Amino acid sequence: MMKVITYSRVSTSGQDYNRQIEELRTFCEKMKWKIQKEFSEVISGALKTNERPVLTKSIHFVKVNDIQKVVVWDLSRLGRNTLEVLKTIQTFTDQKISLYIKNYNLETLDLDGKTNPLTSFMIQILLSVSSLEREQIKERMVSGYKRHLKNGGSVGRKKGYRKTDEEILNHYPDVIKYLKKNRPIREIMKLTDRSSGTIMKVKKIMSK
Structure with a gap:
């Protein structure tokens, strides 16, 4: 039976990664993959890999436990820093460990353990699109903020308000x-x- 781990991530404590965990668990059961460990964390995906404790632990775990596959719900869960994500994928590839991205049904290695060129191409595109979307969101936020101030709006808490x-x-x-x-x-x-x-x-x- 295929030995795998799952990795789930959300950016803030106001979000919940349980849905990711449940979907990955159900999917692995359907594929008859045996989950050796489930990793999850609340942390920004923009950080470097070595600044993300759980992801770092998962990388070490797969190296020493003969894991064949890492399963994530979405590529963005692995990270939002293009260079760091590619480095992580390469680390898995060097260990002959395949990364499976569920929502796109993409896998980095084929059955012979060789790099899947189509998946590599798609990952580059997905990371580029994700980076572009983040920049567009930032631009819209800055534009909206400036427009709000120009129209006489204010920012911050109401005068006299203080949180308990x-x-x-x-x-x-x-x-x-x-x-x-x-x-x-x-x-x-x-x-x-x-x-x-x-x-x-x-x-x-x-x-x-």
Whole structure:
């Protein structure tokens, strides 16, 4: 039976990766692939691979456990940094481990363990489109922000409003998780995309 792992990711604590996990689990069962371990994390896909603890662990796991295939729900779950994603795929390929992308039914290696040229081509296109979409979203956000200010709009909280300690803690469960693990502030900033000021504020509230 084919030995595989699954990897799932969402960017923020407000998102849920359980649907990805369930779909991958059902799919692997249908394909009669044996899942050796399920990896999942809440972290930005724009970070480098070595800044993503769970992805790094999954790469090490497949190397030492004779894993034949890594299954992801979508290519963007592996990452949104084109160079880093290609490096990760190459790492798998060098170990004769195939990457299977479920929503596109793409696989990096064929049955003989050789690189599938069509999949390589499609991955390049998908990563390019994803990068272009991110840039367009950023441009629209900046344009909308400027238009809002030009029309007399304001930004930030209403004057006099202040969040309670409980509201702040409820808003930053990802920061709390890493603070409880005694991770350094700089590392938490990378893992959560939060500012040092926000992390210090949460830390201060937790110490009360």
